[in-house]
Amino acid sequence: MATNNQNQKSEEPEPFLMPSPKQEKDVITIMGVQGLSHNDFSTLELKIMLQLIKISQKLIDFNIRLHINRETFIFTPEQRAAGHIDLCIKLSEFDLADTRHASQLRNALLQMAKHPLELAYKLGDHTFYTQFDHLFECKVCQYQGRWWVKLRYDLHVFRFFFSFDKGACHIDLNVVRQCRGASSIKLYLMMNCWGAKGYTMVKPENLMALLHGRKDYYKTWSALKNKALDFACKDLKRLYDQRIIDQYPVYQPFYQSEEAETHHHMPDHITFTFIDRANTGDTSGGATVPEELQGVRARLKWRLYTQYHVDEKIAVLESQRLALDMQGELEDWFQKKDYFIRKCQQEHRKINVGAYIAKALDGFLKDHHA
Numbered sequence: 001m002a003t004n005n006q007n008q009k010s011e012e013p014e015p016f017l018m019p020s021p022k023q024e025k026d027v028i029t030i031m032g033v034q035g036l037s038h039n040d041f042s043t044l045e046l047k048i049m050l051q052l053i054k055i056s057q058k059l060i061d062f063n064i065r066l067h068i069n070r071e072t073f074i075f076t077p078e079q080r081a082a083g084h085i086d087l088c089i090k091l092s093e094f095d096l097a098d099t100r101h102a103s104q105l106r107n108a109l110l111q112m113a114k115h116p117l118e119l120a121y122k123l124g125d126h127t128f129y130t131q132f133d134h135l136f137e138c139k140v141c142q143y144q145g146r147w148w149v150k151l152r153y154d155l156h157v158f159r160f161f162f163s164f165d166k167g168a169c170h171i172d173l174n175v176v177r178q179c180r181g182a183s184s185i186k187l188y189l190m191m192n193c194w195g196a197k198g199y200t201m202v203k204p205e206n207l208m209a210l211l212h213g214r215k216d217y218y219k220t221w222s223a224l225k226n227k228a229l230d231f232a233c234k235d236l237k238r239l240y241d242q243r244i245i246d247q248y249p250v251y252q253p254f255y256q257s258e259e260a261e262t263h264h265h266m267p268d269h270i271t272f273t274f275i276d277r278a279n280t281g282d283t284s285g286g287a288t289v290p291e292e293l294q295g296v297r298a299r300l301k302w303r304l305y306t307q308y309h310v311d312e313k314i315a316v317l318e319s320q321r322l323a324l325d326m327q328g329e330l331e332d333w334f335q336k337k338d339y340f341i342r343k344c345q346q347e348h349r350k351i352n353v354g355a356y357i358a359k360a361l362d363g364f365l366k367d368h369h370a
């Protein structure tokens with residue numbers, strides 16, 4: 001035994017490994033109409049809304065399975081007679097680290113009941129919004145030593161809020177918990193609910209409505225950029241760098257007119273590009289090109305060859321330099337080139353479209369280190 005003890009003492013102790021800060025995922029399903037609602041909820045109020053959505057997962061799963069929309073919503077005869085649905089929840093069931101005291105949660109719920117919001121619905125391929133005075137009515141009370149909240153949803157609001165009109169997606173509540181502001185939470189929800197492949201374009205007034213519930217919330221582009229967009233994008237980039245999320249957005253304002261850009265007017269639209277670590281297109285080390293990128297490159301080659309009459313061999317070579325995170329900027333680039341080509345044609349100026357596009361695209365790709 002003495003020998004064993006001596007051997008044990010002579011061994012070096014095992015190094016102490018710090019536990020990984022990365023938490024397990026807390027994934028929920030969220031309806032597109034919920035994530036793309038127009039509201040001015042605070043950071044805490046947004047987290048409360050998402051907790052209410054988490055509590056309603058069975059209803060959401062049922063509506064997704066049957067594609068229930070606002071017109072086909074199923075209510076019981078009792079609910080139709082009452083005109084509302086009541087939901088009673090213990091305050092302790094709200095898993096929110098932000099609320100150290102029950103009074104914070106109570107006050108936030110009461111404030112939410114005063115906020116108007118707009119919820120999306122679809123008619124054909126078009127999306128519209130309808131306004132409601134509030135998401136729910138709220139009453140907080142104490143029963144047998146515990147704090148409870150009773151939320152009363154009007155049936156009209158309820159069928160819009162849980163409708164499958166705008167599809168559904170998954171989000172991670174642990175990501176939401178680590179966001180540092182309401183704008184970054186909302187941009188994270190939008191990034192998932194948009195369901196965009198690579199990029200999307202949005203008008204500034206629509207973006208302001210998504211961020212703050214009003215299309216005229218900011219009067220200038222610099223205010224929208226400095227007070228909301230820059231903060232939100234940097235916050236999500238921080239989570240990407242910490243490998244908490246695998247995708248983050250960057251944005252680019254698009255101006256049809258150079259004069260509008262010079263005078264710092266609101267852009268015609270804002271192009272968001274989603275940088276995804278899984279779709280870089282890097283084939284070093286034997287990696288294969290993702291199918292999505294192969295498809296994007298094939299469409300670019302066909303577009304160059306058929307629409308702009310670029311030489312086929314050049315179209316092939318240029319398209320192979322494209323990466324997924326260039327798509328949004330490239331689409332804006334094509335819009336500006338189309339505008340220039342139309343202007344030349346209207347003024348009867350000679351232009352070799354194929355050569356012009358090929359040379360300009362080479363410059364665009366070089367600027368992006370491709």
